[in-house]
Amino acid sequence: xxxxxxxxxxxxxxxxxxxxxxxxxxxxxxxxxxxxxxxxxxxxxxxxxxxxxxxxxxxxxxxxxxxxxxxxxxxxxxxxxxxxxxxxxxxxxxxxxxxxxxxxxxxxxxxxxxxxxxxxxxxxxxxxxxxxxxxxx
Amino acid sequence: xxxxxxxxxxxxxxxxxxxxxxxxxxxxxxxxxxxxxxxxxxxxxxxxxxxxxxxxxxxxxxxxxxxxxxxxxxxxxxxxxxxxxxxxxxxxxxxxxxxxxxxxxxxxxxxxxxxxxxxxxxxxxxxxxxxxxxxxx
Numbered sequence: 001x002x003x004x005x006x007x008x009x010x011x012x013x014x015x016x017x018x019x020x021x022x023x024x025x026x027x028x029x030x031x032x033x034x035x036x037x038x039x040x041x042x043x044x045x046x047x048x049x050x051x052x053x054x055x056x057x058x059x060x061x062x063x064x065x066x067x068x069x070x071x072x073x074x075x076x077x078x079x080x081x082x083x084x085x086x087x088x089x090x091x092x093x094x095x096x097x098x099x100x101x102x103x104x105x106x107x108x109x110x111x112x113x114x115x116x117x118x119x120x121x122x123x124x125x126x127x128x129x130x131x132x133x134x135x136x137x
Numbered sequence: 138x139x140x141x142x143x144x145x146x147x148x149x150x151x152x153x154x155x156x157x158x159x160x161x162x163x164x165x166x167x168x169x170x171x172x173x174x175x176x177x178x179x180x181x182x183x184x185x186x187x188x189x190x191x192x193x194x195x196x197x198x199x200x201x202x203x204x205x206x207x208x209x210x211x212x213x214x215x216x217x218x219x220x221x222x223x224x225x226x227x228x229x230x231x232x233x234x235x236x237x238x239x240x241x242x243x244x245x246x247x248x249x250x251x252x253x254x255x256x257x258x259x260x261x262x263x264x265x266x267x268x269x270x271x272x273x274x
Contacts, residue, residue: 013164013165019163022159022162022163023163025159026156026159026160026163026191027150027194027198028150029194029197029198031201031207031208032207033207033208034208043207044210045208049208051194051197051208052193052197052208052209052215053190053191053193053194053197054163054190056189056190056193057164057166057188057190060166060188060189060190061164061165061166064168070168070169070170070180071168071170071171071182071186071188071189072189072219073181073219074219074220074221074222075218075219075220076218076219077216077217077218077219078189078215078216078217078218078219079214079215079216079217080214080215080216081212081213081214081215082209082210082211082212082213082214082215083211083212084211085211
């Protein structure tokens with residue numbers, strides 16, 4: 001872990017009722033857990049929560065920023081564990097925490113925390129080694 | 138694989154330039170690969186492509202629909218492999234193709250294809266067994 005790998009860009013997204021509403025319209029997923037505060041308050045989550053992909057965006061962004069890529073390349077894979085819900089008002093902060101260069105694949109461990117420093121998502125992203133710019137490894 | 142497991146709901150989302158633009162505004166990711174047709178035409182993808190989370194929405198939706206849940210529960214994990222890009226005009230069709238009930242965890246294999254029947258994403262979604270409604274297993 002040295003050289004360019006020490007540069008771990010952080011990405012923070014602020015999740016709001018408005019962004020959740022916009023995502024509901026985009027995806028067609030108007031489940032009341034995402035858009036109806038009263039229904040959501042009575043659910044096991046206790047409040048409105050963001051759609052899963054919303055929090056994940058920070059993972060895509062921190063990884064592509066770090067690698068200097070426009071987007072995750074074909075052949076990439078992502079494994080995400082949802083550890084805690086993301087709610088309106090949350091600031092989701094994502095950063096590449098570790099990396100492995102293994103058998104032609106870069107494996108990046110990404111941690112997403114909220115403003116209370118609770119981990120909300122942990123992700124492993126694998127990309128073919130050859131697509132990463134030389135400057136990133 | 139019998140009983141309720143035979144009911145595999147399919148979910149189809151139509152990806153458009155408009156939905157990609159909306160997602161760019163939502164996420165702040167205005168990478169030209171997503172929003173600039175001329176730049177994207179010269180890239181290795183050859184055209185504008187959708188942000189990664191956009192295609193994934195169909196996975197979340199087919200799994201939660203099938204399980205009868207409002208959303209993926211805390212403790213769920215998702216592993217997605219990006220096999221081919223999603224482009225404006227694509228219809229991404231997602232369905233739960235297989236399932237395993239293993240050691241207290243339901244593991245669902247989800248396949249996402251486009252209108253040419255090319256697989257664009259393959260995903261494994263794991264959810265704690267106890268959160269699935271009785272009717273689904």
